[in-house]
Amino acid sequence: MNTVSASRAETAHSSPVRRKILVWDAPVRVFHWLMVASFAGAWLTAESERWRMVHVTLGYTMGGLVAFRILWGLVGTRHARFASFVRGPAVVLRYIRGILRGEPEHHTGHNPAGALAILALLGLTLAITASGWASFNEIGGRWPEKVHEMLASLMLAIAAAHVAGALFTSWQHRENLIGAMISGRKTALPEEGVRRAWSSVAALMLASVLGFWWLQWQSVPPGGSLAQLPVISAMARQHDHHHD
Amino acid sequence: MNHPTVIRYLHAALVAGAVLSSVAQASTPAQLLADYSARAGSAPSPARGRALFTAPQGREWSCSTCHGAVPTQAGKHASTGKAIGALAPGFNAERFSDAAITEKWFRRNCNDVMGRECSAAEKADVLSWLLTLKP
Numbered sequence: 559m560n561t562v563s564a565s566r567a568e569t570a571h572s573s574p575v576r577r578k579i580l581v582w583d584a585p586v587r588v589f590h591w592l593m594v595a596s597f598a599g600a601w602l603t604a605e606s607e608r609w610r611m612v613h614v615t616l617g618y619t620m621g622g623l624v625a626f627r628i629l630w631g632l633v634g635t636r637h638a639r640f641a642s643f644v645r646g647p648a649v650v651l652r653y654i655r656g657i658l659r660g661e662p663e664h665h666t667g668h669n670p671a672g673a674l675a676i677l678a679l680l681g682l683t684l685a686i687t688a689s690g691w692a693s694f695n696e697i698g699g700r701w702p703e704k705v706h707e708m709l710a711s712l713m714l715a716i717a718a719a720h721v722a723g724a725l726f727t728s729w730q731h732r733e734n735l736i737g738a739m740i741s742g743r744k745t746a747l748p749e750e751g752v753r754r755a756w757s758s759v760a761a762l763m764l765a766s767v768l769g770f771w772w773l774q775w776q777s778v779p780p781g782g783s784l785a786q787l788p789v790i791s792a793m794a795r796q797h798d799h800h801h802d
Numbered sequence: 803m804n805h806p807t808v809i810r811y812l813h814a815a816l817v818a819g820a821v822l823s824s825v826a827q828a829s830t831p832a833q834l835l836a837d838y839s840a841r842a843g844s845a846p847s848p849a850r851g852r853a854l855f856t857a858p859q860g861r862e863w864s865c866s867t868c869h870g871a872v873p874t875q876a877g878k879h880a881s882t883g884k885a886i887g888a889l890a891p892g893f894n895a896e897r898f899s900d901a902a903i904t905e906k907w908f909r910r911n912c913n914d915v916m917g918r919e920c921s922a923a924e925k926a927d928v929l930s931w932l933l934t935l936k937p
Contacts, residue, residue: 605910606913606914607868607879607880607881607910607911607914608881608914609881610879610881611881611882696887699896700896700899700900700903703903703906704903707906777883778882778883779882779883
């Protein structure tokens with residue numbers, strides 16, 4: 559069932575029957591880019607109380623997204639499932655040794671090093687959301703905010719390593735991994751693809767996120783200075799327009 | 803355990819210790835006030851601190867917008883509407899009990915109120931005024 563395509567680069571690239579197939583379903587891709595946008599936004603709004611509601615909203619959004627992703631990792635399509643990409647340390651070491659020797663293994667789904675980064679990012683998101691929630695509600699004294707900041711810095715470092723790894727692997731295999739996370743498609747053997755994109759699930763996720771943002775927006779007190787920021791009021795106008 | 807392993811464990815323990823001690827900077831409000839005054843090189847002024855805290859400093863918010871004019875009870879966050887625990891140490895033992903946390907909040911809040919970080923003298927002034935507020 560879970561055959562991982564770990565073939566040597568040279569054989570993987572010369573096979574004539576390889577063609578563009580769907581590897582990442584829509585929920586995986588929408589989750590990925592919502593996480594990117596939310597993490598970037600939360601990082602940029604971390605320093606000012608004016609942006610506190612945006613920061614908190616983006617944090618809770620990430621917590622919710624990861625909860626969904628864990629579920630999708632159990633019931634989603636082939637390459638979205640933890641069982642297809644979570645590997646032990648021996649496999650990760652073998653993968654890294656392959657890269658160092660200049661004979662990198664090719665994986666159609668997540669490679670073992672990428673999988674490690676994914677697990678770290680998922681786990682960190684849950685811990686950062688929990689500690690952020692505790693800080694916001696002034697529960698547990700000063701430790702939650704210290705933990706929150708340290709883990710957020712660690713998450714930024716791992717996200718940077720994840721991006722560097724994706725760029726490096728793209729170059730090493732002459733394969734656009736960033737494009738694949740947008741289109742969902744890669745050049746591979748047809749039997750390695752997934753049958754359905756599950757766009758309905760992705761649409762539901764996106765609608766839930768936008769709905770949550772709208773609810774949070776409604777909860778901002780009317781006199782709140784946030785509403786008077788030009789960017790925010792412009793966003794609100796656009797948002798209202800969208801829902802008319 | 804062979805020699806390099808022992809060294810590695812010792813090293814890990816040292817690093818962990820350094821991290822923990824830099825994180826847990828337990829302090830008292832009086833110690834922090836003494837530190838800020840020493841860095842400012844002058845005696846703190848509670849009157850100046852009160853003025854700085856209460857009046858807007860060129861931007862929309864003053865400290866008192868969220869903390870209240872006399873921060874001996876809960877304030878209200880200007881953009882989230884959430885309650886903020888009393889700021890005066892005499893009314894909230896958590897306040898000014900950790901150097902790193904105190905620095906962090908001075909940095910964030912001074913930026914929101916003044917558009918810059920506060921000087922050591924300004925921090926000393928504000929803290930000295932807060933310490934005059936007693937139950």
